[in-house]
Amino acid sequence: MLFRDDIVKQLTTSLGKTTVDELSKKLKAQNFPFREVVDLTFHPNKQVAFRMAWLMDTLYFDDPMFYLDDIDYLLQQVPNIKYPASKRHYSRITLNLTSPRSPKAIQDKLATIDMEQVVEHFFDWMIDPKVKVAVKVFAAEVLFNLRERYPWISEELTNQLQYLMRNGSAGMQSAGKRLLKGLEK
Template sequence: MLTNDQLIKELTVDPTKGFIERLSVTLREQHFNIDQLIDLTFHADAQVGFRAAWLLDTTILASPEQYVNNLEYFVKRMGQVTNASCKRHYTRIMMHLTAPDAPEPIKAKMSSIDMEIVVEQCFDWIIDPKVKVAVKVFAADTLFNLCSRYDWIKEELASQVQFMMRDGGAAIQSRGKKLLAAIKIQK
């Protein structure tokens, strides 16, 4: 069985092609405590934290139902993410977990969790000019996915998307137009 210390060691060595995928398979097969991996995304070494977030992303999205009982802890910790490289993975995971096509056990669990931490964090990241485009896009998609749960999000999200589009590049323009159209349809 892979220990937490062994996993940290794996995450500190120079990666080879496919190492995250191989580690992810090992974690899933050994039923590694995913809460420990979530904690590793906050490692003092930013590179270890980033690789842990990448591994978390790959592992959870490969088998989300396996981690349904860890989702509440994941949501809680999302509100504490400060590592810029980890933000992308947290928002990407959250975008998939809140998606309309998420597996039924995930939808049921997510509906029982207070998502205000996620909403607040996503809006903060959308507004922050230092946050990378991919994080903003995943955060906006996550917020859109939560519109049916928190109806007030629609107006605020539309305003923030329009603001981002004013100075945004091609990726923001493209995704912004799609989101605004989807928000309009949902009203």
């Protein structure tokens, strides 16, 4: 049985994908609380926090429905994210949650959650020059997915994408063109 201290100890050493997958399976098998997983993504040790965010990502994508009851808690933590590497995992999970292809139960749960803070922070991440391109792209896609729920997003997202595409990387150009095309419809 793994306890919080055991997990932190394992995360202080260098990890590979295989180790993260194994640890993920152990945590799921013992029904380790997802809220504690989320809490550990804010560990004061930057490497532990990043590795825990990676582990959280792996746990979530292994079985998104398994943690359905804790989606609101995960999203409430978005404003608290400080470490740049953790933003990638949170934005990737949020992209999956907001996808029109996510399971109906997830869509229903998401409909009960106030997403205003998530929207604000994802716009902040798009604007922040220190945020990595992958996070900006995931944030833009999340905002695109939420544009019908919050109609004001469309105009602001269009403006931000056009600005970011002026001198943006190939990844930003590609995502920007695709999202702008969707926004025109």
